[in-house]
Amino acid sequence: MPKARSAPDVWLIGSIALILTIGLIMVYSASAVRAFQDFGDKFYFVKRQTLFAALGIGAMVFTANTDYHVWKKYAKPLLLICFALLVLVLIPGIGTWRGGARSWLGIGSFGIQPSEFMKLGMILFLAKMLSDNQQRVTLFTKGLLPPLALMGTAFGLIMLQPDLGTGSVMMGASLIVLFVAGAQMKHLGGLAAIGLVGMVGLILAAPYRLARITSFMDPWSDPLGSGYQIIQSLYAIAPGGLVGLGLGMSRQKYSYLPEPQTDFIFSILAEELGFIGGSLLILLFLILIWRGMRAAIYAPDTFGSLLAAGITGIVAVQVLINIGVVIGLMPVTGITLPLVSYGGSSLTLLLTALGILLNLSRYSR
Numbered sequence: 014m015p016k017a018r019s020a021p022d023v024w025l026i027g028s029i030a031l032i033l034t035i036g037l038i039m040v041y042s043a044s045a046v047r048a049f050q051d052f053g054d055k056f057y058f059v060k061r062q063t064l065f066a067a068l069g070i071g072a073m074v075f076t077a078n079t080d081y082h083v084w085k086k087y088a089k090p091l092l093l094i095c096f097a098l099l100v101l102v103l104i105p106g107i108g109t110w111r112g113g114a115r116s117w118l119g120i121g122s123f124g125i126q127p128s129e130f131m132k133l134g135m136i137l138f139l140a141k142m143l144s145d146n147q148q149r150v151t152l153f154t155k156g157l158l159p160p161l162a163l164m165g166t167a168f169g170l171i172m173l174q175p176d177l178g179t180g181s182v183m184m185g186a187s188l189i190v191l192f193v194a195g196a197q198m199k200h201l202g203g204l205a206a207i208g209l210v211g212m213v214g215l216i217l218a219a220p221y222r223l224a225r226i227t228s229f230m231d232p233w234s235d236p237l238g239s240g241y242q243i244i245q246s247l248y249a250i251a252p253g254g255l256v257g258l259g260l261g262m263s264r265q266k267y268s269y270l271p272e273p274q275t276d277f278i279f280s281i282l283a284e285e286l287g288f289i290g291g292s293l294l295i296l297l298f299l300i301l302i303w304r305g306m307r308a309a310i311y312a313p314d315t316f317g318s319l320l321a322a323g324i325t326g327i328v329a330v331q332v333l334i335n336i337g338v339v340i341g342l343m344p345v346t347g348i349t350l351p352l353v354s355y356g357g358s359s360l361t362l363l364l365t366a367l368g369i370l371l372n373l374s375r376y377s378r
Contacts, residue, residue: 022377
């Protein structure tokens with residue numbers, strides 16, 4: 014195995030550090046009102062987020078200094094563990110309900126989301142599987158169907174929780190890996206058509222999803238029901254203008270916008286820091302994605318290239334969906350903003366994955 018040729022990518026480190034710092038500041042600003050109201054401590058959420066950030070940074074330092082080839086050996090057992098966790102979370106008495114989904118394992122307020130583990134576990138295994146059988150990926154039955162079956166099984170288990178948002182991110186990032194591996198566009202196009210039909214079926218099967226679609230098209234048709242979140246999100250973004258109302262000065266976080274520290278934290282950021290603040294954060298994400306794709310392009314082997322593309326894809330797809338939702342371009346799906354939104358499992362796992370990406374950047378040709 015080749016030795017690291019250089020220090021980790023400073024652009025990548027810088028963008029991660031700045032986004033994480035902005036995230037901690039915004040978690041405090043967005044959650045202070047609710048934290049004081051519910052727990053009598055305005056620092057409740059940011060203290061927990063800081064703890065998980067510290068754990069995540071520790072994990073990121075470890076993975077950044079661990080040769081990425083190691084993960085190829087453990088990809089299969091890690092995927093099996095992820096599948097086992099997805100099954101466990103569905104068992105009554107073991108999985109716990111939060112936010113209308115049985116997607117958590119844990120005790121009390123501390124828990125983990127197995128679906129978050131699956132996002133990374135699936136990318137690791139696909140990178141191994143496709144790099145070992147790179148010539149087969151152009152064949153539908155022998156090359157493309159086996160990974161699709163795995164992806165579909167994982168997506169089905171996630172949807173039983175149900176968690177369409179996380180399932181969509183996993184599928185989106187996995188399809189990016191398939192594309193980079195050399196899957197034929199005619200095959201992917203056909204799958205996209207089938208997936209669209211399946212998505213319509215999932216929407217029609219659950220009334221609340223159909224309500225989200227109709228509210229996306231016309232949120233004012235049900236302003237106190239299915240359209241409430243997007244209306245309040247737009248009410249937060251619009252007054253922000255160019256420079257915002259000022260850090261900590263949001264009005265929508267006063268119990269108007271539900272969960273302002275998680276799915277709609279970008280709305281609060283835009284309200285307080287304006288167009289300039291929102292654009293700066295998007296620019297930092299673009300730098301992270303650019304450097305991640307650069308690591309994928311210049312990786313010394315196929316496994317590294319697919320792994321870097323998949324990890325970068327997780328970030329890109331999640332950012333696209335989250336910001337698309339809060340500005341009204343997509344239906345509400347319940348997706349957090351990477352490194353910014355409050356959430357222990359997602360933050361820790363993403364920092365762990367980004368550590369692998371940092372290690373990959375050391376091997377760039």
